[in-house]
Amino acid sequence: xxxxxxxxxxxxxxxxxxxxxxxxxxxxxxxxxxxxxxxxxxxxxxxxxxxxxxxxxxxxxxxxxxxxxxxxxxxxxxxxxxxxxxxxxxxxxxxxxxxxxxxxxxxxxxxxxxxxxxxxxx
Numbered sequence: 016x017x018x019x020x021x022x023x024x025x026x027x028x029x030x031x032x033x034x035x036x037x038x039x040x041x042x043x044x045x046x047x048x049x050x051x052x053x054x055x056x057x058x059x060x061x062x063x064x065x066x067x068x069x070x071x072x073x074x075x076x077x078x079x080x081x082x083x084x085x086x087x088x089x090x091x092x093x094x095x096x097x098x099x100x101x102x103x104x105x106x107x108x109x110x111x112x113x114x115x116x117x118x119x120x121x122x123x124x125x126x127x128x129x130x131x132x133x134x135x136x137x
Contacts, residue, residue: 070092096097 027037072093076086 057105065094065097068097089118 023031023037032038069090073086073090080086107115
């Protein structure tokens with residue numbers, strides 16, 4: 016190929032054809048910092064959302080009664096409902112992303128021999 020830096024080298028083309036990494040010095044696996052930062056971002060935003068939601072429920076119930084039992088029960092119910100809601104939302108999001116990627120791969124059948132089969136991290 017040309018000496019154009021934007022085009023892949025012959026070695027990179029051959030590596031891609033053989034199913035090997037085309038840039039072995041660049042980490043693109045699960046353990047990269049980008050994957051860890053996405054997980055951290057989701058955890059921080061989820062915790063923030065959960066704290067605000069449960070605090071709102073507890074303060075609302077505490078405004079209606081001063082008995083500890085109903086306040087504790089409402090806080091616990093809000094915590095469980097928030098956890099279930101977040102986990103189901105994440106599952107639906109990851110599943111729909113995977114389905115759209117598989118559909119895109121099937122639509123580009125000439126450029127992808129088979130759709131990806133690995134499950135996406137949650």
